[in-house]
Amino acid sequence: MVQVHFTSHLRHVAPGGVVTAAGTTIRVVLMDVFARHPALKTYILDDQDRLRVHIAVFLDNEHIRGPETMDHAVRPTSELYILQALSGG
């Protein structure tokens, strides 16, 4: 199972601590989390399920960027960090 961490700024809508989720891409993993924590979804994705511009995604210590971010492959042992990008401050 993928380990997902959310920025502490989302603690009022995100699950506390690490969440485990299933999926082979970042999109599928996040949708698995959102299915259990629906209030979190609009904080990370926009109306069209695109990643919000100022959300930063780190997968196994790599900063994943660009239009294909959501389709990036993840491994069952991956660790995913969903953070607020400094560009949005």
Add this chain to the structure above:
Amino acid sequence: MSNSLLISTRKGLMIYRRTPKGWKHKSTHFLGSPVSVALADAKGKTIIVALNLGHFGVKLHRSVDAGATWTELAPPQYPKVEGGEKDDKAPALKGIWALEWAGPDKPGALWCGTTPGGLFYSSNLGTTWALNDGLWTMPERQKWFGGGTEHPALHSICVDPRNSNRVAIAVSCGGARVTTDGGKTWNVGSHGMRAAFMPPDKQFDPDIQDAHMMVQCPAKPDVYWTQHHNGIFRSVDNLKSWHEITAPVSSFGFAVAVHPKDPNTAWFVPAKKDEDRYPVDGNVIVTRTKDGGKTFKVLKRGLPQGNAFDLVYRHGLAIDKTGKRLAMGSTTGSLWTTDNGGDAWKLVSSHLPPIYAVRFA
């Protein structure tokens, strides 16, 4: 007079109360979060607040106990389009620019104006929202473009006091539109507006006008005033036509307020046009007409003169139901009120966060 003020700022919603000793801060909500606009009912119990979080998008909250507790609501959402998750042009909510009650005969119903130009309706105090298809699918909407923002912003919603199915909206940059059937169809309402900055053949195109803010006189609803990028405009024939008005100091600005009973009386907060956007000569002034725009008086008593950079945004000027009490909030965090129609202003605070909107509750 109204004794409660909602101040929407870059760092939260501030509620001020009028006391025998003047306006006093009562409470702060959503501290640290940008609040684009807020709306309260007549009793000040129900409050709807729109946030625009830099990272996490537009959020909506509601209180039914005057701000003691809040419930997060699902914000208005643009319909998904096929392949939208990979289409940069597919619409998504960028900001909430207007919240208005839909009329006394529609309790709990709200209109919401947004960037990128969609109008939403809720019949249940904001719990659920529906995009107004009539306006969104109107072919002329393709001519709209952003003004001050990347995308068109629907910032003004005037619900006609004679008939709540008659609603006028204004857009930067998309002119004005009016519906008489509750939003099913929309007719042009900006003939006569002029955009001098456009190519000659486009200057009077009603669909590209940069109306900064439009208000309707509650007692004489045939009369509307607009502060436009190009200047000041007035309609006295229920939006069939507009005529341009020139005010002293500068006709450029964002905010406009109309007297609730007297359609000839309106207030403006001029600024140096148009890329500079600060008070002309550093003097904060308000211009007021009492004769429908034939003449204006420059009001400055109580306002800073010299080296002031306060800009008042389109929702930064509010008037109460008496027409005597106004409030004004600026980009540099100054808040003023007047109880005599602007003859003299009193500073409430000069160190609030940048103010986006003020409203009497």
